[in-house]
Amino acid sequence: xxxxxxxxxxxxxxxxxxxxxxxxxxxxxxxxxxxxxxxxxxxxxxxxxxxxxxxxxxxxxxxxxxxxxxxxxxxxxxxxxxxxxxxxxxxxxxxxxxxxxxxxxxxxxxxxxxxxxxxxxxxxxxxxxxxxxxxxxxxxxxxxxxxxxxxxxxxxxxxxxxxxxxxxxxxxxxxxxxxxxxxxxxxxxxxxxxxxxxxxxxxxxxxxxxxxxxxxxxxxxxxxxxxxxxxxxxxxxxxxxxxxxxxxxxxxxxxxxxxxxxxxxxxxxxxxxxxxxxxxxxxxxxxxxxxxxxxxxxxxxxxxxxxxxxxxxxxxxxxxxxxxxxxxxxxxxxxxxxxxxxxxxxxxxxxxxxxxxxxxxxxxxxxxxxxxxxxxxxxxxxxxxxxxxxxxxxxxxxxxxxxxxxxxxxxxxxxxxxx
Numbered sequence: 001x002x003x004x005x006x007x008x009x010x011x012x013x014x015x016x017x018x019x020x021x022x023x024x025x026x027x028x029x030x031x032x033x034x035x036x037x038x039x040x041x042x043x044x045x046x047x048x049x050x051x052x053x054x055x056x057x058x059x060x061x062x063x064x065x066x067x068x069x070x071x072x073x074x075x076x077x078x079x080x081x082x083x084x085x086x087x088x089x090x091x092x093x094x095x096x097x098x099x100x101x102x103x104x105x106x107x108x109x110x111x112x113x114x115x116x117x118x119x120x121x122x123x124x125x126x127x128x129x130x131x132x133x134x135x136x137x138x139x140x141x142x143x144x145x146x147x148x149x150x151x152x153x154x155x156x157x158x159x160x161x162x163x164x165x166x167x168x169x170x171x172x173x174x175x176x177x178x179x180x181x182x183x184x185x186x187x188x189x190x191x192x193x194x195x196x197x198x199x200x201x202x203x204x205x206x207x208x209x210x211x212x213x214x215x216x217x218x219x220x221x222x223x224x225x226x227x228x229x230x231x232x233x234x235x236x237x238x239x240x241x242x243x244x245x246x247x248x249x250x251x252x253x254x255x256x257x258x259x260x261x262x263x264x265x266x267x268x269x270x271x272x273x274x275x276x277x278x279x280x281x282x283x284x285x286x287x288x289x290x291x292x293x294x295x296x297x298x299x300x301x302x303x304x305x306x307x308x309x310x311x312x313x314x315x316x317x318x319x320x321x322x323x324x325x326x327x328x329x330x331x332x333x334x335x336x337x338x339x340x341x342x343x344x345x346x347x348x349x350x351x352x353x354x355x356x357x358x359x360x361x362x363x364x365x366x367x368x369x370x371x372x373x374x375x376x377x378x379x380x381x382x383x384x385x386x387x388x389x390x391x392x393x394x395x396x397x398x399x400x401x402x403x404x405x406x407x408x409x410x411x412x413x414x415x416x417x418x419x
Contacts, residue, residue, distance in 0.1 A: 028192045028276070034066040034107045036187040042087055044178035051150040052141050053175045055083040056157055059349050060179050062277050065090065065107040069098050071235060071273070079157055081114050084137070086144045117161045127160060134164020141170065153178060180353040184346055185374035191399065193276035194348075194376060194408065197234065198397065201272045201280035202411045204228030214262040214288050218242055218255045221266070234274035238350065241269040241393075244288065249384035249391030250338045264288045265297055267393040279347050281378045282409035283395035285417070293417050300383050300392040301417035303335065307381040308394050311343060315379075315398065315405050319371045321354060325362040336360075338391065340382040347378045347397060375400040376408065392417075 041064050045053060055061050056079035058071045064085055074080050074095070081098070084091045092102050093114040102108045115133050116122075122129035142148050153175030154162055166172050186194065208224045222242040229237065240254040245264035247253045260266060265285055272280040285301060287293045293301075310329040328343050344356040356377070357366040371377075376399050384391025397409040 028196070029189050030066065030276075031106060032189045033187070033193060034105070036190060037063050037182070038065065038085075038090070038107050040182035040185070041085060041179060044182040045085075045153070046087065047181075048173075048178045049151055050153045050173060050175070050178055051145045051147060052084060052086045053153040053155075053178070054137070054157070055085065055155060055175065055179070056081075057155055059277070060155065060175075060183075061092070063179070063183055063349055065092060065102070065105060067092060067102050067105055067108065068235075068277065069095060069101050077116075077118070077120070079114070079118075079161070080116050082157075084140065084144075086141075089144050091140075118158060130158070130160035130164045131167075133161060134168050138165060138168030138170055155179070183348045184353050185372060186348065186376055186399075187374070191376075193278045194399075196276060197272070197274035197278040197280045198282075198408055198410070200232040200234060200275050201225075201229065201270055201282075202409070203232065204272070205268070205270065205284065205411055208268070209284075209286055212260070212266060212286055212288055214260055214264070214290075216260050217257045218244055218247070218260065219257055221260065222255045222268075225268075225270070225272075229272050229274060232275065234272060234280075235277060236273050237271055238273055238279075239269065239271040241267075241271060243267050246389055248285075248393070249388055251340065251382045251384065251391060251393060260288055262288060263291050263294070265293075265300075265390045265392065267391065269393055269395065273350065277349050279350050280397070280409075281347050281351065281395065282397050282411060283380070283393040284411060284413070285392040285394060286414060287417060297390065297392075298417055298419065300390065301394075301414065303332070304381040304383040304392040304394040305413065305418060307331070307383065308379050308396055311379045311381075312396060312398060312405060312407075315371065315377070315400065317371055317373050317400055317402060317404075321356055321366065321369045321371075322362065324356050324371070325359045325366060328356075328359055331358065334385050335383050337386040338382065338384045338388075340380045340393075342380055344377050344379045347376050351378070371400050373400055373402045 058074040061083045062068050081095045082093050091110045092108045093112050099111045102111045117130045117133040119126045151171045155175045204225045207228050211224045242255045243253050244260040244266045248267040267285045269283040274280045307329045314327045343358050346352040346354050378397050381394045399406040
């Protein structure tokens with residue numbers, strides 16, 4: 001990538017990133033976004049015969065209401081806050097001292113204090129706490145639905161709480177299917193949130209690229225992206241996926257204090273939960289310099305580039321997941337063992353439904369479905385030989401439209417690695 005190319009695009013990226021600066025006047029109708037998302041959940045609940053859901057995943061609570069509170073803490077300490085949603089009622093049970101955080105959200109009808117049923121909170125009284133929690137929730141669900149044996153979708157509750165609800169007479173099902181299917185289709189207004197998150201993250205990746213030099217540690221370089229994400233009001237980075245040199249192959253080696261060497265490849269997967277809580281998920285691989293990339297490095301990069309673009313080009317609305325697997329790019333044998341575990345995946349507020357598998361993995365892992373307009377996908381590639389020194393990670397984020405795809409991630413590729 002020529003330096004002039006990046007700076008020529010920079011002013012445009014800066015302008016788009018400002019979409020997140022003020023929730024009141026940033027050009028996004030957040031009320032419409034929240035209304036669409038909550039209606040999607042209710043629509044899928046009705047479709048799958050679910051009378052109520054109790055959501056404890058903070059990402060799903062944010063999807064259904066727009067509210068957020070200590071996202072990472074809430075993931076680890078579930079259920080410290082949870083949402084009860086029926087067809088006509090939305091009750092948020094909020095963490096101690098935080099009831100005010102939902103003020104002004106039209107998607108929340110009532111806020112109550114959460115009663116955390118966990119061993120940390122209750123100690124040896126956990127069983128009794130779970131029983132009381134289950135009885136109270138069952139009574140409330142009965143009151144709201146008029147059904148003592150309502151079908152209730154659950155997620156991420158400790159086992160005792162689930163048993164307590166079942167013992168109270170409720171029919172318990174998994175909430176994942178209705179919620180994931182709801183999240184899969186984005187509205188045009190919701191896509192403005194996706195774009196804002198991507199543009200802000202691209203600015204961060206641009207700063208990271210400019211900071212590259214041999215002698216930095218992986219963690220020092222990775223922190224440049226973190227700083228930019230946070231100062232642009234993004235949330236957090238979900239994974240630790242920046243590696244250099246020998247640590248780029250195989251993939252999924254977490255960012256460390258390893259020092260970046262001269263002429264190393266540096267591979268990055270953003271995995272940013274950014275502006276408005278939306279996932280900016282694209283991958284790029286850079287060259288540390290000071291010399292030109294080697295022939296071996298350019299080969300890896302070109303092969304990964306070919307895989308991503310072939311698989312983007314075959315996407316169309318109405319395509320089944322099986323058709324995609326059959327038409328997807330054939331991974332050369334020497335790179336097959338270290339292939340990325342997916343060919344593509346859905347993306348929204350995090351990685352989500354669907355997973356699209358490689359042809360060779362489809363018989364054991366794959367499932368069928370249909371690509372629909374409004375789905376956002378990340379098309380993946382990791383290319384590194386089994387036993388090879390380095391690897392290349394590339395990924396693009398796209399929107400399925402009525403006519404094909406729209407490219408969402410605009411960060412340039414590296415001209416010197418494609419030469």
